[in-house]
Amino acid sequence: MGKIVGAALASHHPGLMQCEEFRVLMGNGADSDLIPGYARLRDRIKAVNPDVVVIFDTHWFTTGYHLIDGGPHYEGSYISDEMPWYLHGVPYNYRGHPELALAIEAVARENGVRTRAICHPELGRHYASINLIKQLRLEDTPIVSISSCQNCEPKNFLESGEVIGEAIRRSNLNVLMLASGALSHKFNNIDWKPGNPRIFHESNVSRPENIESDKQAIEFFRQGRHDIILERWDSDYRQKPWEAFGAHYLQMIGAMGGRECQARGVPLSEYENARGTGNIHIWFDVNGQQA
């Protein structure tokens, strides 16, 4: 029987793909803690030794269907059309896992959930997947990316996650899940001036109420209280909103039982600003969760 052996929420913000000298300069003399945080995350991933990594990609927006990368292999050179002046020429070369992608689609069809596997080898890449693959050095592990379907309610994301969890259980695979994205995702304006000289400092996140809400969510993660987060979703987190309206977190937690999930979060980095958005890496202890 297959299982989820690990799960994490991870930042992919593009500033982390700048060179170290520039990051240290922007950090007022010290690098972003998300960089050593990637090393901490790599140690956790190594310890659970997954057969496949599922990445919930908050930059792959789809309409009408939850989509799954079902290609056998992806290779090329990535250039972002959002910030090509520095995020360009990123080589990638990794395997997919068509069997898992097609198995998720099969379970979705059984359950009447609108999910499809797309096996076209030329399907575009997004940096929410590519940056994590690079920073976490995942090239030797098959990767399956999942889209963020933009005409969904939160319950639709939870349903998408449920079928992913069921497909994993029916497989013989040990799967790691990565929710790639930020918490609150309100950008600072183009001519904004940082209040704190360290650009990554949390006080540079867009609004005080977003900082407060993100930190409260992190505390609920620590306690394993995903039920409270889901209960407050519409009134709080959906309003901020989280990146891709929380498609990354909601699908991941849907795969782990939704409101029943009690996996405790372990922060692996400081909580930091990126262009006004709230970023952190958090590992979820799936083995320690109570049934």
Ligand SMILES: [Fe+2]
């Ligand atoms: Fe992003």
